[in-house]
Amino acid sequence: MLRESQILQAWESGEGQPPAEQALCLLRYGYPDRSLAQLLSLPVGERDALLFALREKSFGPSLQGAARCPSCKEQSLFSVPLSALRVSAAQPMSQTFQLDCEGLQILFRLPTVSDLRQAAQLTDVEAVRSFLIRCCIVSVSRGDASVQESAWNRLSAQVERALADALSAHDPQSEVLLALCCAHCGHSFSALLDIVRFLWTELSARAERLFQEVDALARVYGWTESEILQLGPARRRRYLELVSHE
Ligand SMILES: [Zn+2]
Incomplete structure (x- = not known):
């Protein structure tokens, strides 16, 4: 759960950063018992499952x-229970999978927090896509012969597409x-639903309200x-009421 001081710290370290960094800030302050290395190696789906859990504990x-x-272009408000959005956490996601395509057997893993963070440095969408695919390949073989790593960049477009589909299918x-x-x-x-953007927007709004409360009380009491x-x-709200009645 994010305490108020952690909300301000997370906001300070992540504001204006790319979403991959903001997600990492949320995890670092929300899960302080996990090391940075552990957080960086999380598959993206597992990262998002942690963010959903953090959202529930911190904001309901x-x-x-x-x-x-x-259809009609009107804005609709919605309210969805978080429990309806969470894919079973029992499913182990830190593992490898195999794809058979065009006579190749490709062993792959899911993209991690660290992969996304590095991909965020790239500006070209195509470069991001091939970087992520390349990150996730563990080994490639044709029958009994393994394909050299230097040839992994030259996989056919069809194999790349199949791999991209397999990545999203395995990380629901x-x-x-x-x-x-x-x-x-x-x-x-x-x-x-982009949980990173959603949670960051909520965190920013909460941080802004805290800044306003601190500002109002510091001006009057000098705390x-x-x-x-x-x-x-609760006590802050009571003091703010007293201040506003002066
Ligand atoms: Zn409509």
Whole structure:
């Protein structure tokens, strides 16, 4: 669970950074008992499962948001229980899988937090895609003969596509679809939920509110930021009421 001081620290280290870095900030402050190396080696789906759990502990069990209906273009508000979005955590995701395509046997693993972080340095979408595919290949063989690593960059487009499909099929938590129904026209549609962006937006809003509360109380009482945060939400709210009635 993110405490108020951790919300401010996570916001400070991740604001303005790419989503891959923001996800890592959320995990570092949300799961301080895990080492950086452990977090970097998490498959993306497992990372997102941890972010869903962190969201539930820090901000509650249901997710509220808005999505635009593709039919009537109106914004619909939605509220979804987080439990409905979580893929079973019992499924072990830190493992390798095999793909057979065009006579090749390709052993691959799922992309990790570290892979995404490195991919975020690349600007070209195609470069990101082939970098991630390349990261995930563990070995390639044709029958009994293994294919040299130097040849992995020259896999056919069909093999690359099959591998990209296999990657998303094996990491279902990395793509969460919301089944929504438009409140205006009744149209049923689905929307992709990006838990990193969603959680970061919520964290930023919470940080902004904390800054405003600290600012208001520090001006009147002269307390420091950490003194004000230590008061906790209920006592802070009471002091803010007193301040506003002056
Ligand atoms: Zn609609």
